Amino acid sequence: MSANAVSAHAELMTTAMFINGKAENGTGLPVTVFNPSTGEVAANFPGATLDQFKAAIASARKAADQGEWAAMKPADRVAILRRFIAYLHEQNEAVNSLIVMETGAPVSGFVLQAQVSGPLQQMESMLDLYMKLPEIEDNPLPLEERINSFGGFVQSIRHYVPVGVVAAISAYNFPLHISLWKVLTALATGNCVVLRPSPLTPLSTLALSKAAAAAGLPAGVLHILAEAGPEGAQLLTTDPAVDMVSFTGSTGVGSVVAGQAAPSMKRLQLELGGKSAQIFLPDRVEAAYTAAIGVCLAHAGQGCVLGTRIFVPEAEKEKVLAGMMQTMAYAKIGDSTAPDTTMGPVISEAQVERCAHFVKLAVEAGATVVTGGKRADRPGFYFEPTILDAPDNKNPAAQEEIFGPVVVVIGYRDIDHAIEMANDSPLGLSGHVHGKDARQALDVAKRLRTGTVNINTFMGSAYASSGGVKMSGVGRERGVEGIRAFQEVKVLNLGSAS
Incomplete structure (x- = not known):
């Protein structure tokens, strides 16, 4: 400064x-x-x-x-x-x-x-x-x-x-x-x-x-x-x-x-609140590699519209997790005034504890910590960028808004299964569909119960409204x-x- x-x-x-x-x-x-x-x-x-x-x-x-x-x-x-x-x-x-x-x-x-x-x-x-x-x-x-x-x-x-x-x-x-x-x-x-x-x-x-x-x-x-x-x-x-x-x-x-x-x-x-889903269709699975780092670098995950639930084809999940791990190299945790910092802190001590609490609950419910999962070892209110591999959408990390650098990756059997899990939430603020087949991506977006759906893009315009359905x-x-x-x-x- x-x-x-x-x-x-x-x-x-x-x-x-x-x-x-x-x-x-x-x-x-x-x-x-x-x-x-x-x-x-x-x-x-x-x-x-x-x-x-x-x-x-x-x-x-x-x-x-x-x-x-x-x-x-x-x-x-x-x-x-x-x-x-x-x-x-x-x-x-x-x-x-x-x-x-x-x-x-x-x-x-x-x-x-x-x-x-x-x-x-x-x-x-x-x-x-x-x-x-x-x-x-x-x-x-x-x-x-x-x-x-x-x-x-x-x-x-x-x-x-x-x-x-x-x-x-x-x-x-x-x-x-x-x-x-x-x-x-x-x-x-x-x-x-x-x-x-x-x-x-x-x-x-x-x-x-x-x-x-x-x-x-x-x-x-x-x-x-x-x-x-x-x-x-x-x-x-x-x-x-x-x-x-x-x-x-x-x-x-x-x-x-x-x-x-x-x-x-x-x-x-x-x-x-939001617990937005990101659905990666089979023809665009490679785009999921940057999904976790995208959430974590977006104000340390403190955004209500961020896609913190990441749905990928079950058969591709291991490959996606490996790709996500590689992109985490771009996360440089540090003081917000440092020019090389890419991910800053969460807002408070209470928010650090909230992140740790939900990681613990997620693991107890069957999730695996792929990377991160704990407080960063430095002064201030920092939590490591965290990827969780969850067996299903019932996991606490998939149901609760954590508001920190924590994402959960879940495999789906087919498109209907992905949509069913995406809609299985009391919240409905935003959502994301990624697919090369524009017609298929649009069809999926139309079936999501959420106030906004972003198809292969994100928009923050004064001319386009946003708002939630259900408890959002x-x-x-x-x-x-x-x-x-x-x-x-x-x-x-x-x-x-x-």
Whole structure:
């Protein structure tokens, strides 16, 4: 990390809450942020109190009810948000250093790009897409229904309006990326937002307050509060003044959020856990050799859409495992600031223990550790890239989201067997099909019960939505559906006065 980056890092970093357009120090329990590369404390500061969360919600509610932000022309709101994005582009080196410090994403490689520059570009595209969407649409009434009983002409239209106050609760693995998708999409559509980042990685999110100030975002439209515990998040999901909750995190916590939001009938957008399958068809088995290293180098396996269940033809499994072992030579575990590091740490000591726990359960259930399987012998929160050879899809490593550099390889008898095992999961966030025969690959993809299927590719575009089925969530993010999620449909039936 350069001296300039360190200097810019210090200038950008803030530990203050952002309430009603002003920086305000927290007065609650301390939030302790660890640098996962070293295991040392990176920051310690007072978090927000419940009263500060109440103040933020009240401010957002007042701004939403006054309606000045929502009443602005969409182009004027978008212009402010483009300045917001431009500020982050200008602070790119400092933002990168914050992300590297608090998430452990390696300074070199595609993970950091997915953390910062990628989402900033996607935000520009999202605003472009939003500006192309109509504010009103005609309901397709039959011609005979366009004349009322009095002989006059009538029209019925759908008017897209803001939901109101949005509570955005973000996850730790891609804190800036996830927060930007929630905040900027909600703001573009005219909502007011209260953002609560993960206590594990709040620093890059708190820094968004400086982007808001630089962009000239009106007071009361965006609030950002970090906390050590769950009390503020619970208030955001229960307070009747909040109209919608957008949450990214585990399925267990997402179920709690849904229950807490139910009494006040809040709109929900939940992106939850995944246990995605990668099916390698017989004509593309050789592509499976890089499947394990691909997962492990993708932020040490800390991604909900990663294909951690790898299905290959039973007769080819031994050859695939041998090929996977060879590709593991590309995994260079090390400090995230080192330019030659290809795989950094997991986020915390608890996550190291979780990886070890599920490897132990997998072995007890009949799996074999092909490589890895234990904590890396170095300071910080590191777990070795791990390949497990499992006899079937019932193995705990195939059923539970581990969220670390651990993959499980399972053999299938035929295509029907592969699809059956891929669908044998309570989760359904994403999936992958690899095959040279495009028709066969498409046929397999159509039979998978998951919100997204990638066929011989991976896509992260502002124009293509993603979201889960089953226990992987409710609603969609990105794309037209992800924008419309932050809008209500108001039907206006128009007739001329007699």
